[in-house]
Amino acid sequence: MNQVPVPRKDVSIPDGRDLAAQFTEYAKAARGTAIKNRTKGDHFGEELAQCRADVYEQAAGLARQLPLTEAANQMMDHAKATHVRTPPLIDFDQAGKHYIIARAWQFCAWQIDRSLPEVAPKWS
DSSP: OOOOOOOOTTOOOOOHHHHHHHHHHHHHHHHHHHHHHHHHTOHHHHHHHHHHHHHHHHHHHHHHHSOHHHHHHHHHHHHHHHOOSSOOSSSHHHHHHHHHHHHHHHHHHHHHOTTSOOSSOOOO
């Protein structure tokens, strides 16, 4: 059962520059994970980490360029467009990448506004 976050009035929207820097740090960490996975021979893990890094870099750009409310809405739109509702039996790797991308976009949007509805739920 999916839980919708309850809006909180006492939470302020973070500063766009700070958030962009935070997303950039997330991207660096994800790229580090990708390199570590490559050296271990985990090519799928490398691709997933690279997908997250790419989303975090794009999210940093949105946080720098747009008002944060608009950036969060665009991030959720990306999450909705990319999300795969259930894992398929065929072409699982591609669906897994889309799932990770959607979850990363949603995560970034929630860093701005936790009251936004969940659009990319976890796979059961």
